Amino acid sequence: MRNIENIEDSIREVARKLLNEKKVELVIGYEKGTLPLRTAPCFIDNPDDVDKLAWNASCDANLSKYLIGVDKRIGIIAKGCDARSIIVCITEKQIDREKVVIIGIPCAGVVDRKKIEAEVDGEEILEARVTGEKIMVKGKNFEKTLPKKNFLCDSCLTCRHRNPPICDIMVGNKVPEITSAEGFAEVSYLEAKSADDRWAYFTKELGNCIRCYACRNVCPLCYCKECFVDKTLPLWFGKTNDLSDTMIYHIVRVLHVAGRCVDCGACSRVCPMEIDLRALTKKTEKIVKERFNYEAGISLKEVPPLGTFKLEDAQEFVIE
Amino acid sequence: MSLVKKAFETPEKAGEREIWEPRIIAFLCNWCSYAGADLAGISRIQYPPNIRVVRVPCSGRINPYFLIKSLQRGWDGVLVSGCHPGDCHYVSGNLVARRKFAVLKDIMEYIGVEEGRLNFSWVSAAEGERFSRVVKKVVEKVKALGPAKRLVKR
Numbered sequence: 001m002r003n004i005e006n007i008e009d010s011i012r013e014v015a016r017k018l019l020n021e022k023k024v025e026l027v028i029g030y031e032k033g034t035l036p037l038r039t040a041p042c043f044i045d046n047p048d049d050v051d052k053l054a055w056n057a058s059c060d061a062n063l064s065k066y067l068i069g070v071d072k073r074i075g076i077i078a079k080g081c082d083a084r085s086i087i088v089c090i091t092e093k094q095i096d097r098e099k100v101v102i103i104g105i106p107c108a109g110v111v112d113r114k115k116i117e118a119e120v121d122g123e124e125i126l127e128a129r130v131t132g133e134k135i136m137v138k139g140k141n142f143e144k145t146l147p148k149k150n151f152l153c154d155s156c157l158t159c160r161h162r163n164p165p166i167c168d169i170m171v172g173n174k175v176p177e178i179t180s181a182e183g184f185a186e187v188s189y190l191e192a193k194s195a196d197d198r199w200a201y202f203t204k205e206l207g208n209c210i211r212c213y214a215c216r217n218v219c220p221l222c223y224c225k226e227c228f229v230d231k232t233l234p235l236w237f238g239k240t241n242d243l244s245d246t247m248i249y250h251i252v253r254v255l256h257v258a259g260r261c262v263d264c265g266a267c268s269r270v271c272p273m274e275i276d277l278r279a280l281t282k283k284t285e286k287i288v289k290e291r292f293n294y295e296a297g298i299s300l301k302e303v304p305p306l307g308t309f310k311l312e313d314a315q316e317f318v319i320e
Numbered sequence: 321m322s323l324v325k326k327a328f329e330t331p332e333k334a335g336e337r338e339i340w341e342p343r344i345i346a347f348l349c350n351w352c353s354y355a356g357a358d359l360a361g362i363s364r365i366q367y368p369p370n371i372r373v374v375r376v377p378c379s380g381r382i383n384p385y386f387l388i389k390s391l392q393r394g395w396d397g398v399l400v401s402g403c404h405p406g407d408c409h410y411v412s413g414n415l416v417a418r419r420k421f422a423v424l425k426d427i428m429e430y431i432g433v434e435e436g437r438l439n440f441s442w443v444s445a446a447e448g449e450r451f452s453r454v455v456k457k458v459v460e461k462v463k464a465l466g467p468a469k470r471l472v473k474r
Contacts, residue, residue, distance in 0.1 A: 252388065
């Protein structure tokens, strides 16, 4: 039986050891948030502070974004998906493999706060505790015990790499992978619809976009110093929230993450308009899987599919 | 000549007279397809005058932005043509481009942009006949779809 307290203790132990032995200058992890079901990123450079580190089912943020552009030896706490995005960044030479110590944690899925809030009709949650397979939430006029498996993030429900594929230190025991998970169920459902229906669906979803760029800012793979949407010379696409501009922003965003996205779900978690962004990113994952038989963030040696080619690549889409 | 005149009319004007001719932007690589189009011209091979050509050094030079931007600007169709795989002047430009285009086309169709707005082909410098065939095919496809509405910025 996996015990959260134990994992928390082991994380602290590992962090203390790494800092004491000067193997790393900084450990990036999670600390308890100020609100229930929340955690915040935590940066520890002093071995005396390691007890701040926390681990629970609300540790949803992908911390790998903090590694990019920092020239320090860093230890980082990584779930399966986080480790995969670190691997992608290493293959793209954004992170120096020698300077990062991946503290891998087998992850049984993180809970989706929005789903729980919906369950309690938007009432304020004053206290929450996740123990084993149960979530206990308490508010002013209610107290509920919910089954954890119904309140996991969507990306966790279809996750096929709950154990980090590559890590330096593994904390806790491996969790069984769900191999039965149908990762592309939503994509296949949409693909079966007509182009008109899909257009209607995406214009409705993306039409809500307020262009806050939270999805871009949180994405560990969006590390360009200057993003195409911020450029004014040339002004590629308008900065308005005109439907055409918004659609194009999202099309180009997924084009850029095609073959790199590891479906950590960070973009859809931060979206203030709760847009179904995973319908798009999952599609790119499916395309590269089917076309190039590639899965991002599994190996350090494989070249990203859009950075290479084969003479015999399928070209059924070419008209002549 | 009347066909040429028609093609140059703005879509609004054409609408007034209840004729609509698709406007198609063609990105042709300098070494093969542009020369193929040239050969079609020299050989007096007829093809519909609906295309406007942008000459690019290589199909690998074509940024997917170009194609998306063309649709946003209201072009009814886009044609991209480069050297045959293996014959690229820069050895592998078209092979890298082929992967980019495959992903782009899949995503555009998934989002609901009609199949047929984006077209990719390979035409060598010796294939004037083929170039004319490709253009005819694309014009036919886009005509069947009607004027572009999706992604067009108004």
